[in-house]
Amino acid sequence: MSYVAIKGGKAAIDGAASATEYLRSKGSLQEPLSLAMIEEQLRLLTSRVVSEGGLYHPRLAALALKQFQGDTLEAAFALRAYRSTKPRLLESPVQDTANMRCIRRISSAFKEVPGGQYLGATYDYALRLLQLDLAHEDPAAFKAVAQSFLRDTPDAELPDNFPKVIDSLRAEGLLPPVAPSRAAAFDITRDPLVFPVPRSAALATMARAETGGLLAMAYSNMRGYGDVHPTVAELRVGYLPVMLPHPVTGELMEAGEVLITECEVVAMYEGSNGDELPTFTLGYGACFGHNEVKAISMAILDRALQKGMRDGPGNPSEDPEFVLLHVDGVDSMGFASHYKMPHYVTFQSDMDRLRTTQQKMQQKSQEETA
Amino acid sequence: MNAYYELPMEDAGYSFGFLDEYAKKEVRRCILKAISVPGYQTPYASREMPMGRGFGTGGLQLTLSLIGADDTLKVIDQGSDDSVNAVNLRQFVQLTCPGVQVTEKTQEATLIQSRHRIPEKPLTEQQILVLQVPYPDALVVVEPSEARRKVMHGEADYSRLLVKLYEDVVRFAEITLSHRYPTRINGHYVIDPSPIPRWDVPRLHQSPALVLLGAGREKKIYAVPPYTVAEPLVFDDIAFRVEDFRDSNGNRIACRCCGSTESFLDELIDDAGKVTHQCSDSSYCEEHQETISARKQA
Secondary structure, three states: OOOOOOOHHHHHHHHHHHHHHHHHHOOOOOOOOOHHHHHHHOHHHHHHHHHHHOOOOHHHHHHHHHHOOOOHHHHHHHHHHHHOOOOOOOOOOOOOHHHOEEEEEEOOOOOOOOOOOEOOOOOOOOOOOOOHHHHHOOHHHHHHHHHHHHHHOOOOOOOOOOOOHHHHHHHOOOOOOOOOOOOOOOOOOOOOOOOOOOHHHHHHHHHOOOHHHHHHHHHHHHHOOOOOOOEEEEEEEEEEEEEEEOOOOOOEEEEEEEEEEEEEEEEOOOOOOOOOOOOOEEEEEEEEOOOHHHHHHHHHHHHHHHHHHHHOOOOHHHOHHHHHOOOOHHHHHHHHHHOOOOOHHHHHHHHHHHHHHHHHHHHHHHHHHO | OOOOOOOOOOOOOOEOOEOOHHHHHHHHHHHHHHHHOOOOOEEOOOOOOOOOOOOOHHHHHHHHHHOOOOOEEEEEEOOEOOOHHHHHHHHHHHHHOOOOEEOOOHHHOOEEEEEOOOOOOOOOOOOEEEEEOOOOOHHHHOOOOHHHHHHHHHOOOOHHHHHHHHHHHHHHOOOOOOEOOOEEEOOOOEEOOOOOEHHHHHHHOOOOOEEEEEEOOOOEEEEEOOOOOEEEOOEOOEOOOOOOOEOOOOOEOOOOOOOOOOOOEEEEEOOOOOEEEEEOOHHHHHHHHHHHHHHHHO
């Protein structure tokens, strides 16, 4: 018994790998991309990959983007596979996003909110005109941009954190109070989704969903296959301190911080139970990185799914099974790609069925004409 | 991330079998459950593997959870050890499971991972067959909702599947299911036996080898334990039929390489447009060729 030499297949795989590497490096006059360049200058791409990969490691995300030549699905996939090799060390306690060090926070519900509105870095009001001077950017001028921004920005009285907009809505009784008992969060990396699933399973699945897939589902609800009609109570982007119990004392301590995007949407009120007053309803979205479209889509879908879980789905975006089993990028891209693999045997079997059916139908029509 | 952060550059320390030990333990527990309830789709928290969902990640998690350094592994895809995906999976196991032997010979293997075929050569009690599964649920043909399918399975309610087969007979005078033929295990659960051709379905019945089926993307594990009843779903008056390899004169077509008239054949079209046939099981074909040339020499 020994290792049997493999014939054509191995050579083909090796050849494909070197052809791919050739394409990565063929811009012969260029420098190889540094990971810091990807992480900083393509920060939104990196954000997307940490979010869909479900692993907060921007440097590894940058590496994956470099390795897979900018393919977000593949890069997120590589992070997930890396994650499979790591044991789960502990379950983190609930993190309070009121402690977030915001780089941007807005509310479209109120002109003024406690703590104020901060537009921060956004393309929302940018004119989408191609900026041709970026084609030949002078390195010195490039560096000067950051320096002058920091110099010109006053050491503002920017608070460390901001109160949450929905807290004021709660205080006024327009939103229901936070449910007191909280079951332990469902861990989608350790338990399979068996429907019906709790809301925490839905939120976790959407938090690492593929952005485009999530957006398409949410958009169907926005357009009319659903009726969430959301108002963004608050959208915030910033660094959330991650509090973990000290291994010895058990006391919560800051282990680091993660860049996250969080969105809360408020939707119209529904019929109340018994003598309680009706209140607005809430949809919640949050994900790693700076991904505003994803967080908004998630918040809308959270609202739609809560409605579907309560009253039964009235349309696809309210159906937990339909939404949650179809938004994962790793699953969906893998299965779409698998059709490229050989299917000789099943196709042989298909041909057998068609030929036999054709023969039988022919015989039948001959018998009928005879 | 902090600008001074440097990625640790030592080789990523992957443990034996790539998955962490907790993950392997969980998969093994699910295997035990799947064997205890033949044909039941046991949900498990399928991990992401470094190859695409749909490329055999379910089968691979079974293999990696079961394999030990004293095992001999055979990996086939479409019956062939040399198919690109089979090569890729085998290389990955060799990379992450030092000490494991690999083989192309069916009889030498203790563990066989396969996509779309069951080897022609009968398996033994000493072997485990792992099949890769894209669609774990035979009922998906008639019911898209997993929650509703789960209830139907619990009640052994396969009436809609039988209606589908009946409608086929009415419309086409034939059952049109070509592969993934619904098969009832131990008198209760109907399984999707993975996209094996109908040719391979009878091999599941009373198989001496344990057959494990793993769907990574759909996160299910199920089993046909050794010596278990496995019956394709049919009607009393409509027999189950395997693929027909007879030519227009009604003669059984032989493999162009080994001359066998007893194996599942691949149909090939050469540059001139001529159709020829060859065994799908490459290990079977090679062995048959060797036997014949030995006989000729004798």
